[in-house]
Amino acid sequence: MAAHTNPLEETQMNAIVLERHGPPEVLRVRRLPIPALQDKGVLVRVRATAVSPGDCRMRASKPPRGEQSGPKRVGLDVAGEVVSVGAAITHLRPGERVYGFSMRSVASAEYALLPGSALAVIPASLTFQQAAAVPLSATTALQALRDVAKVKQGERVLVVGASGGVGTFAVQLARILGADVTGVCSARHVALVRELGAGRVLDHGRTDFTREPERYDVVFNTTFARSFVACRQVLARTGRYVTVALPPPWVDRVASSLLPGPRLLMASVTPRGDDLRQLSAWIDAGQLRPVVSQVFPYTRFADAHRASEAGQSGGKLVVDMESLNEAGASL
Template sequence: MKAIVQDRYGPSDVLRLSEVDAPVPAAGEVLVRVHAASVNARDWHVMRGDPYVARMAFGLGAPKVRVRGTDFAGRVEAVGDGVTRFAPGDEVFGEVDAAFAEYVRVPAAGAVDRKPANLTFEQAAAVPLAGNTALMGLRDAAGVRAGQRVLINGASGGVGTFAVQLAKASGAVVTGVCSTRNVDLVRSLGADRVVDYTREDFTRGGGTYDVVFDLVGNRSLADCRRVLTPTGTLVLSGGGVSGGGSLLGPIGLIARGRLVARFVRQRVLALTAVPCRENLATLRELIESGAVTPVIDRTFPFGEAAEAVRYLEMDHARAKVVITV
C-alpha cells in the first residue's frame, strides 16, 4: 500500500509517499481502508523530533513509527478473530499511529468508533485527536460547569475550535483568543467574547476566569494565573514554536506549572490527552446532535501530505487540515 513515511527527523521534506507492506489485522483488530486523515501539531512534533527531549519517546535517531499521521476516517475492510464490535463495510473514525496510509490496523477495543452519520469522511477525520484533547481539557481536567467563565487561548486552532464549541455546549461563558483574521470564525463557533491578540492582551484584565485553557504556551504562568479567579483552574496543553530545534518546548512551561501548583490555591494542571473510545462516542453524539461541528481550513490530496503538514506547522492554519487518501 502507499503511505507517508520518514526515515529521519527534519522539516516536512523528510516526508515522502512510499510503498510499504499493508497491515494484516491480528485477533482483536480491525483493518480500516482510510478515506481521509487529518493533521495535528503532534505530526510535526514527531516529524521534527521536536522538542529534542521527546525523542526519548518518539525514537532516538529517527521515529520508531516510520509512517506519520494519527487521525483517520474510513471503512472497515476486514476484522481479526474475535471482533464483534465492527464488521466489514462499517464507517468508522479514530486515532492510531500511522494513519497517513491507505490502510490502518486498529485494536477493536481501542480509539475507534462509528463515524458520525452527518459527517463526510473528511470532516470525521478532523475530529479524534483535537476533539478528544478539548474534551479532556475542559470536562476531565477543568471540570467546566454551566455558568463558569472560560478563556481559550488558541481558540482558532485544531483543538481550540472544538474547545470553544464544547465549552459553549457545557453552558459556560466563553472567551476565545485568536488573531484578527480568525475573530469572526471564533465568534461563529459560539464564543461570547473574542480577544484579538494582535490588539489586546488577554492577561491584562484582573481575576475574571474560572478556567483558562492554554493551547499556545506563549504566556508565562504568572500571566495566565493573573486572569484566573483565586480558585480558578489553568489547564496547560502544550504549545511550542514550529521550526524545530527546541530542547524542552512546551515541557518547560508544563514542568514549571506542576511545581507552582503545589504552592498556590489556583489549580494548575498539565493535560495529557489519551486516545479514548468512549470520548469518540461522546464526540459523535455531540456532533450528531448539532452541538459540535468540525471546522476544516484546507484539504490536500494524499500525494501532498508533506505540504499539508508544512501548512499546519508554518502558516497558522485555521482549525483543521485534512488529507484525502
Template sequence: MKAFVLRAYGSPDVMELKELGKPEPGDDEVLVKVRATSVQPYDWHMMRGEPRLFRVLGDLGLRRPKIAVLGADVAGDVVAVGKDVTEFVPGDPVYAMPKQGGFAEYVCVPERELAPKPANLSYDEAAAVPMAAGTALLAVRDHGRVGPGDKVLVNGASGGVGTFAVQLARAFGAEVTGVCGPRNVDLVRSIGAHQVIDYTERDFTRNGQRYDVLIDIAGSRPGWACRRVLTGKGALVAVGGQAGRWVQPGGHVLSMVAAGPFVSQRVSSVDVVNCEETKRNLVTLTGLIEDGKVSPVIDRSFPFARIPEAVAYQEKGHAAGKVVVTVGG
C-alpha cells in the same frame, strides 16, 4: 498499499511515498481503508524529532524516528477484523485515533481506539475530529470540569484544539471568551464564543476579568500571568505552547504544572496520546456532533500525494481549525 514513510528526522521532504505491504489486523484490531486523515502538531513534532529533550527521555527515537508512518487521525471503512473484535464488521464507516499510520491507504487500529463515524460528517470532516477534539474534551470536561455558568477563557481559540474547546465549553453551558489573532476574530465568534480578544490589541492577562477556567493552548503567556486571570479556586489547563528545538513546548507546560502544589488554583496538563478512554471519548464526541453542538472547522484540504505540503502548511501555525487530507475514494 501506498504510504508516506519517515526514514529520518527533518523537514517534510524526509517523508517518502513508498509501496508497503497491506497490514494484517491482530486479534483485537480492525483493518481500516483510510478515506481521510488530518495533520497536527503531533505529526510534525515526530517528524522533526523535537523537542530534542524527548529523544533523550525515550519518547522519541534517539537518532532515528520510532514511528515510520505518521498520521494520528483516520476516517474510513472497516475492511477486516481480528478474531476478538466484537463491535465492528467489514463495511462499517469509522473514525479513530491510532496515533500513527494514518498517512497510508490502510491502517490497523485497536478496537479500543475507534468508533462509528458520525453520520452527519463526511470522511474528511470526521478525520478532523479525533486527536484535536479528544484533547479539547479532556481539557474542558475532565481537567477544567466546566459546567453551566462557568466563565471559560480559551487562549488559542482558532486552532484545531481551540475551535473544539470553544464549542465544547459552550455546549457544557459556559460563558466562553476566545483569544486569537485579528483575522480569526469572526470565526471564533461564529463557533460560539460570547467574547473574543484580539491578542494584538489586548493582553488577556491584564484585561481585569476573572475566569473559572483557562484552557491555555497557545502558551503565549507565562504561568504566573495566566493564573492571575483566574478566580481563587479556578483551573488552569495547559495544553501546549510555542515550539522549540530542545525543550519547548514541554518545558512551558511542565513549568505551569510544577507550580500547582504552591497555588490555590488547580493546574494540570492534558495527555491525549496516553488516554485509555479513546473509544468512550469518541462516542461522546459523536453524540455532540450528531446533536449539532460541535462541528469541525477545516482550514484546508490536501490530496494524499501532497501530504508533505500539508504538513509544511500546518507547521507554520496559521491554520484556522484543522488541515485534512483526502486519501482515497
C-alpha cells in the same frame, strides 16, 4: 493476542513515511507490509487523515536515543472504512465508515490497524475529510475540559488559541458543558470563534488578556503563547489553568506548587471509542461541528506539514488519502 491472516489479496500497501527526521521534504511514498489483523484490532482502509502540530514536531525532532532506523509512518487521525475486524470485535463490521486516532502514528498509509476500542462510526452528516478533523483534537478538548478541568455549568472559561484544531472544538464543548466562553485568537479568526459560540472574543494582536480585569474559572491554553505565571492573575481563587502543550517550564511548576490559589493542570489524551461516540452524538444533534481549514491531496502531504508549522490556519488541516493506492504514487 493471536494474529490472523491478511484478509486482502495484496500483502503490501503504499505509505507516506519519513526515513529520517527533518523538514517536510523528508516525507516519501514507500511500499510497506499491510498490518496483520489481531483479535482486538480493526483494519481500516484510510480515506483521510489530518495534520497536527504534534505530527510536525515528531517529524522534525531528533529521534529518541536507541530508536531503530527505517521508514516511519506519520499521522494520528484516521477516517476510513472497515476492511476486517479481529475475533474479539463485536461493535463494528466490514464496510462501516469509522474514525479514530492512534498515538503510534499509523494514519499516513492505505491501511491502518487500530484497536477496536479506539474507533467509532462516523456521523452520517460528515464526509471522510470532515471526519478526519475530529478524533484527536476533539477528544483532547473533551478530556481536558470535562475530565481534567471538570468544567461546571455557569463557569467562565477562557480558551487561548481558540481558532486552532483543539481550540475550535474547545469553544464548542465548553458551551455544551454549560460554560460562558471567551476565546483568544488572531484578528482573522475572530468571526469564526464567535460563530462557534464564544460570548466574547479577544484579538491577541490588540488585547493582552492577562491584563484584563475579567477573572476566569478555567484558562485552557492550547498553545505555547502564555505561561501559567502570566495567566494566574486572570484566574479566580479556585481557578484551573489547563495546558495540552509541552510540559510547562520549571517556573510554572514551582509557582503552582508553592503559591496558593489557582492550579496548573496538564492534560494528556487517550483514544476512547466511548468519547468519540459522545462527540458523534453532539455532531448529529447539531451542537458540534469540525472546522476544516484546507484539504490537501496526498501528493501535497509535505505542504500540509508546512501549513501546520506556519500556524495561521483556522481549524484543522486535512489530507485526502483516496488515491494513495495509485501506481507510481509520489509526493
